[in-house]
Amino acid sequence: MNRIYLDNAATTQLAPEVLEAMLPYMTTYFGNPSSVYSYGRETRLAIENARKTVARILQANPGEIFFTSGGTESDNMAIAASIRDLGCRHIITSPIEHHAVLHAVEHFDHLDTVTSSFVKILPDGHVDLQDLEEQLAARTERCLVSLMHANNEIGNLLDIYATGEICKKYNAIFHSDTVQTIGHYKIDLRRNPVHFATGAGHKFHGPKGVGILYINDNIKVNPVIFGGGQERNMRAGTENLYGIVGFAKALELADMNQEKDRAGIQSLKTYMVEQLQQNIPGVQFNGDYAGKSLYTVLNVAFPKTEKSEMILFNLDMLGICASGGSACSSGADIGSHVIRAINNNPNLVPVRFSFSKYNTKEEIDFVVGKLGELI
Ligand SMILES: Cc1ncc(COP(=O)(O)O)c(C=O)c1O
Known part of the structure; x- marks a missing residue:
């Protein structure tokens, strides 16, 4: 059948061109990117080239792109860092976010680390931005706003530029789950006032188990996984080399x-x-x-x-x-x-x-x- x-x-499904780009990094080029001899240098170069490709397509600086295991990890990292390192004490999100956001917010809310509230959703499924502004205006503590760029179930698109401008006005941190739009839309992270954005390779014909977290240069967050100094000390552990190469190739194809x-x-x-x-x-x-x-x-x-x-x-x-x-x-x-x-x-x-x-x-x-x- x-x-x-x-x-x-x-x-x-994985694009054949992506598989082709990944295969040499499963066979010939297997060196640990942290090794200093030639095997390591060539795989380190592949990772840094992948980072540059991703940054160019998303209009970011390479230093703003961190490779992760996917959308869930990136969303969790953004929320955790906003609380721990950026002083956010209240989270405004929506009831229609992906569980990668909703369950993370619930977790921190239950720990009594932060409080949280939902923004109103209009009958057509769009976020009520006026309600967002009213909620932000009423808070005295610093807020994290976590609102997805596109809803994975109903497809509704958020105006992230307008949302970011509202957040800016109230000095709030803005995280947008862009998992359904990266690889499908031209996203200019330099123009959009967003602090954190997230992507997952498997949503645009790349491999599973690899994603990115974009962290705007204007904010500084601390490491989340400790060990070797990979991903500029942010996320220790030997990199998913062929996943990262595949992510960049898939994004390049999608963009082209x-x-x-x-x-x-x-x-x-x-x-x-x-x-x-x-x-x-x-x-x-x-x-x-x-x-x-x-x-x-x-x-x-x-x-x-x-x-x-x-x-x-x-x-x-x-x-x-x-x-x-x-x-x-x-x-x-x-x-x-x-x-x-x-x-x-x-x-x-x-x-x-x-x-x-x-x-x-x-x-x-x-x-x-x-x-x-x-x-
Ligand atoms: C909007 C959204 N956010 C987050 C995720 C989680 O991504 P991943 O499966 O790569 O962890 C998904 C995918 O299921 C998604 O659609």
């Missing part, structure tokens, strides 16, 4: 082909919306799907019937991969905290379809046809 993969917000890939993927999303509207009575969409939204994500709300409740299971039986919530929570099947926060309509069944450059119109036709039979 041919499978159809429409869960690209969970992870993407962005316009073309984006046009193709956006047209698939628009086409799926039209086909669903024509073929499934009562279908709706969660979030601002036709407005400020990721071109890669479409969150569909199917009318609840006996059949539609089993929809993900039935799609899986047909070889169609989609998800109900984020990948990390889909196993637990407790529903989506994001959908609960925005509409919580018990008569609708949410399914997230997310696209990549490898999807085709024929796949969408097949999936919509099957959905018509299933619902």
